[in-house]
């Protein structure tokens with residue numbers, strides 16, 4: 001088994017992702033030491049009592065001696081966090097993040113990142129609908145993709161830093177993929193950002209129907225609605241920042257979605273069963289492919305059908 | 311424990327719902343005898359080898375001696391099925407269905423239902439994304455709602471037939487609710503029909519993006535997209551019929567959805583983080599209510615986060 005990749009990692013933002021990295025780095029021995037910092041005193045205290053690692057009281061103390069720094073704050077806070085820690089970043093350190101949008105994250109970090117620091121943006125395609133330090137668990141990244149969007153055309157030391165960071169994520173159980181930041185943002189717009197927007201929106205629509213009460217929506221949600229509420233329970237700050245920072249790709253994808261939806265609407269209005277059937281039929285293939293690629297469980301109803309305990 | 315409610319039930323359509331009723335009626339002793347019929351010879355053969363109950367070779371044989379007949383065919387086939395079995399329906403028999411739309415189901419059955427038959431439409435709020443006789447299981451209806459939409463202002467014998475049918479479903483583990491057909495269709499439009507339409511639509515949109523390949527969509531679907539593909543894998547015939555038969559309520563609900571989505575789109579375009587945050591924030595409440603009402607699992611990620619087996 002290979003030894004730890006880093007001597008000391010510093011995690012900024014002890015939420016779901018930050019605390020999961022802390023737990024995983026220790027469990028899978030990917031770093032000798034894990035230090036966490038969070039701007040909130042309350043979160044620091046909770047991180048400490050959860051025993052996530054050493055919790056630093058200042059940004060300077062967190063950075064001191066670290067060979068890898070991982071920003072686990074909402075995308076909109078990546079710039080200010082980089083600016084705040086810039087004075088403590090030494091040449092040769094790796095600076096990465098886990099933000100769900102990569103072009104803007106890169107821009108925000110670049111603006112403040114000192115010379116000689118290896119800036120390598122990243123994004124784990126793993127998460128849950130829960131947030132905060134209590135939500136973290138070590139196996140979150142196992143079998144999940146981790147996308148790195150390194151700067152193009154760099155020198156040998158930079159490339160070897162990318163390799164080291166990739167090894168770190170692999171030790172946490174992830175499969176690493178290299179991609180351009182702009183491409184990442186387009187792909188994630190359809191596989192993650194639009195689904196969240198739609199989920200939030202349908203919950204809003206349900207809320208505001210005067211003709212159907214919220215109690216009824218809740219009661220009969222097993223008809224399909226409940227599936228959307230899971231991801232709509234995700235952190236509002238995180239998601240606000242995703243949409244503000246991946247505006248172009250999200251708006252383009254959303255435009256396509258609305259166009260397609262108008263076509264289905266028209267088919268319903270004009271009793272065009274053939275169009276409806278054709279569109280519904282081809283949806284089955286993609287589900288099959290997702291299950292075969294190991295990206296979702298094959299269990300009926302996500303496995304929620306277990307007979308109740310006797 | 312109370313004895314079986316019916317002497318002999320006849321199930322038309324041996325798909326997911328029909329086969330689940332057959333298995334449940336036997337397992338929970340809700341009927342002394344279960345007979346199934348399906349228009350397809352192939353399905354009849356599979357139902358037989360699955361040991362779902364007695365499989366009749368003709369509609370007449372299936373109806374003969376039954377005190378309760380349950381139509382488990384797609385909503386669009388309820389009319390023709392009623393018409394075909396009408397000659398074999400005797401006074402005093404209960405005729406019910408499980409169709410996901412109730413006004414049109416009622417209309418279709420009424421048009422052909424002989425005098426003296428107790429016509430009581432119904433709809434179990436339980437299902438999965440799988441179909442066919444192999445998909446059934448006895449515990450499907452446990453702890454699920456079952457909505458009955460009886461005719462208004464009937465006489466005592468009719469009301470006692472409603473009570474008997476309710477008892478039958480309760481023996482399968484369901485909680486029975488009485489509702490007007492029109493109200494059912496409005497409530498289900500938001501809790502079930504719109505979610506399915508949206509899910510089908512986002513899968514179509516993903517399919518047709520030239521800028522992102524289907525392979526990439528599949529690969530990174532854990533970001534949220536995969537959640538939608540589950541219900542989009544549901545039976546196309548069933549869902550075509552739902553939309554064609556609950557047109558008005560679906561179009562109205564869809565209109566609200568599109569309006570709300572346009573507002574979110576506008577907020578993204580104009581960098582209105584406050585509106586986004588506000589809308590996202592209130593979505594959490596409804597998730598909490600659904601979990602508290604026992605309508606979904608509280609497990610993170612629907613429980614799909616179990617660490618992989620070693």
Ligand SMILES: NC(=O)c1ccc[n+]([C@@H]2O[C@H](COP(=O)([O-])OP(=O)(O)OC[C@H]3O[C@@H](n4cnc5c(N)ncnc54)[C@H](OP(=O)(O)O)[C@@H]3O)[C@@H](O)[C@H]2O)c1
Pocket residue numbers: 012013014015016017018038039040043072073074075076077081098099100101123124125126127128129130131132133235238
């Ligand atoms: N959740 C997912 O499924 C997922 C998946 C992949 C990537 N990501 C990305 O991971 C990052 C963190 O998300 P998360 O799910 O871990 O969120 P989280 O549980 O809400 O944690 C975010 C942490 O960042 C801190 N923070 C918030 N605003 C800040 C600011 N202005 N300055 C400094 N710190 C701030 C929060 O502290 P306070 O509590 O004190 O505000 C909190 O400790 C985001 O960039 C997100 O895009 C999330």
Ligand SMILES: NC(=O)c1ccc[n+]([C@@H]2O[C@H](COP(=O)([O-])OP(=O)(O)OC[C@H]3O[C@@H](n4cnc5c(N)ncnc54)[C@H](OP(=O)(O)O)[C@@H]3O)[C@@H](O)[C@H]2O)c1
Pocket residue numbers: 322323324325326327328348349350353382383384385386387391408409410411433434435436437438439440441442443545548
């Ligand atoms: N799936 C759910 O989650 C769910 C939940 C609640 C209620 N429902 C309702 O339950 C009913 C059955 O759905 P299901 O999920 O059980 O579907 P399914 O598994 O596809 O089974 C439907 C059965 O009906 C038969 N059928 C199809 N077209 C027919 C026709 N024109 N005439 C006679 N029989 C026909 C099919 O036979 P062939 O295979 O030979 O076509 C099949 O055996 C539908 O009305 C649906 O709205 C479904």
